[in-house]
Amino acid sequence: MKTIALNEAYQKFASILDGVTHGEEFLIGTPSVPVAVVIPVHRGKPIRQPGTARGQVKISADFDSPISDFQGHM
Numbered sequence: 001m002k003t004i005a006l007n008e009a010y011q012k013f014a015s016i017l018d019g020v021t022h023g024e025e026f027l028i029g030t031p032s033v034p035v036a037v038v039i040p041v042h043r044g045k046p047i048r049q050p051g052t053a054r055g056q057v058k059i060s061a062d063f064d065s066p067i068s069d070f071q072g073h074m
Contacts, residue, residue, distance in 0.1 A: 001025040006035060 002024065009016060009028040016026055020040050029035040 001027050001037070003027045003029070006030055 002019075004012070004016065004026055006028060009026075016028075016038060019026065020038055023040055025040070026038040027034055027036075028038065
């Protein structure tokens with residue numbers, strides 16, 4: 001987290017926001033008193049894309065056949 005003086009933050013606010021969009025975090029304040037923390041907003045989970053695991057999952061031919069260990073329970 002970068003620390004920036006309050007007066008410098010006023011002058012460079014646009015560049016601070018640009019840094020935040022790239023994942024940087026800033027602490028703004030005077031030498032003795034922190035005033036604000038500027039951090040990126042968590043945008044939640046990324047949108048799932050169907051088919052991204054294609055070819056990575058193998059399902060055996062007998063996947064849905066009865067399991068012999070459970071014959072007495074069915």
